Amino acid sequence: MRLVQPVQVNGAPGSPYTRKMIAILRYRRIAYQLLIREQAEARGLPAPKVRLIPTFYFENDDGEIEAVTDSTPIVRFLEGEVMSRSVIPSDPALAFLNYLLEDYGDEWLTKAMFHYRWAYEADIAHAGEILPRWGDLAADDETIAPRAEFVRRRQIERLYVVGSNETTGPIIESSYERLLLLLSAQMNNGPYCFGARPASSDFAIFGQLTQLTHTDPTPEAVARRIAPRVCAWVSVVEDLSGLDVTSDEWVSREAVPMTLKDLFAEVGRVYAPVMLANAAAVNSGADAVEATVDGARWSQEPFPYQAKTLNWVRQERARLDPVDRAWVDDFLTGTGCEVLFA
Numbered sequence: 001m002r003l004v005q006p007v008q009v010n011g012a013p014g015s016p017y018t019r020k021m022i023a024i025l026r027y028r029r030i031a032y033q034l035l036i037r038e039q040a041e042a043r044g045l046p047a048p049k050v051r052l053i054p055t056f057y058f059e060n061d062d063g064e065i066e067a068v069t070d071s072t073p074i075v076r077f078l079e080g081e082v083m084s085r086s087v088i089p090s091d092p093a094l095a096f097l098n099y100l101l102e103d104y105g106d107e108w109l110t111k112a113m114f115h116y117r118w119a120y121e122a123d124i125a126h127a128g129e130i131l132p133r134w135g136d137l138a139a140d141d142e143t144i145a146p147r148a149e150f151v152r153r154r155q156i157e158r159l160y161v162v163g164s165n166e167t168t169g170p171i172i173e174s175s176y177e178r179l180l181l182l183l184s185a186q187m188n189n190g191p192y193c194f195g196a197r198p199a200s201s202d203f204a205i206f207g208q209l210t211q212l213t214h215t216d217p218t219p220e221a222v223a224r225r226i227a228p229r230v231c232a233w234v235s236v237v238e239d240l241s242g243l244d245v246t247s248d249e250w251v252s253r254e255a256v257p258m259t260l261k262d263l264f265a266e267v268g269r270v271y272a273p274v275m276l277a278n279a280a281a282v283n284s285g286a287d288a289v290e291a292t293v294d295g296a297r298w299s300q301e302p303f304p305y306q307a308k309t310l311n312w313v314r315q316e317r318a319r320l321d322p323v324d325r326a327w328v329d330d331f332l333t334g335t336g337c338e339v340l341f342a
């Protein structure tokens with residue numbers, strides 16, 4: 001497969017993974033064309049195997065267009081196609097931590113995004129009005145009304161997928177608030193998680209935050225109250241095309257600040273027990289994931305895709321050479337993330 005610029009991308013403004021990837025393309029100065037929803041079909045582009053957005057269209061060895069999904073492997077594919085302005089730290093140990101933090105952003109923080117949007121009346125009403133309009137800006141209110149109802153019903157029915165329910169809602173919300181404070185604290189040591197230049201984990205967290213801090217009213221109010229700095233960060237990360245970077249702007253492993261370790265302690269507190277319990281439920285064919293997070297019960301339906309991403313995280317760690325792996329293991333000791341690799 002190869003990248004042909006401008007690369008066509010099918011997505012939507014309300015999709016955190018679309019926002020993650022478009023921000024990476026901008027930062028990396030990779031030319032793109034964003035096609036909102038049905039615009040891709042209108043161009044006759046093929047459908048991906050699993051219909052998810054963002055969908056990227058690359059060229060295969062026969063010169064045909066291929067539809068590809070899943071942001072994390074696409075980020076790595078783009079690294080091979082365009083060398084400059086990489087979003088993967090050059091130190092393999094930090095590249096692994098970045099991978100783990102990216103998966104936290106994609107797979108845990110999305111629970112907050114989906115939960116707030118579809119659990120509160122004000123957010124449901126707002127999202128129902130806005131989401132169906134992106135693909136059809138000229139549509140009148142009468143045309144939008146049934147589409148708004150459709151999207152509300154479908155998404156509320158899907159809340160179970162990310163594990164948002166009465167038991168888990170308070171855990172998700174307090175974890176979102178802690179993340180905002182931890183990111184604010186990390187910014188005392190530089191704007192990004194791995195130094196003065198952004199990594200893919202920054203963009204993964206950013207993608208979810210575009211919805212939480214700049215779209216949905218309930219989590220936006222929380223962020224503006226407790227973490228205005230994070231709101232400002234999200235606005236800037238959206239377009240880092242003008243940021244000049246040099247290769248020595250990654251943090252060195254010796255200089256990793258305590259605030260980054262604190263961020264990993266949050267990953268270990270919530271993501272780790274749930275990912276582990278989910279993988280166990282998927283592998284044993286159980287009908288429910290049962291875990292304890294922060295001393296409280298976590299119960300949700302198994303999510304097979306997240307068992308797969310946990311395997312990918314484990315493979316990334318296994319690939320490290322023994323010295324780097326020992327450093328990573330030492331760094332993660334006491335964060336709660338160790339259980340993922342026990």
Ligand SMILES: N[C@@H](CCC(=O)N[C@@H](CS)C(=O)NCC(=O)O)C(=O)O
Nearest residue numbers: 015016017051052053054070071072
């Ligand atoms: N793991 C995927 C997740 C993509 C995903 O879940 N996309 C959502 C929207 S944010 C989706 O396409 N849902 C189905 C739909 O909206 O029709 C990635 O990283 O790209």
